[in-house]
Amino acid sequence: MQTIVIDGSRYESPRDLHLALKRMLSLPDYYGMNADALNDCLSERVSPVNVWILDPGAGEVASAISILRTVFADNGGEVKEL
Template sequence: MQTIMIDGSRYDSPRELHLALKQMLSLPSYYGMNADALNDCLSERTQPVNLWVFDPGSGDVASAVSVICEVFRDNGGNVKEL
């Protein structure tokens, strides 16, 4: 099972966060950079992906991290906020 780690304080916008997720998860070029697209991509996987969050960040990034955590949970992944 794959585990990825994010630190929301490293990103200035939700778009930057989604770009990082795209790279970490090797998402397709057509990835839509939003929670719905992430849900679609994760639901196609045969194994869930775990997410460890070191810092949710602030503002819009923190809101995006919260939604992303739910998407990972909805797709069977474990989410740990460290």
């Protein structure tokens, strides 16, 4: 099981966050950079991905992280705020 750490304060936009997720999770080139695309990619994995959130960020990034919490949890991952 993979665990990733997200620090929302490091991202200026949801796109920046999705670019980081693409790198951290080795998502395919066709990754659509949104919650639906992430859900599709996570549903194809054999084991879930856990997410530890250091800082949810602010504004649009915080909103995106809030949605991503649900996506990871719906795909069997554990989501924690540290």
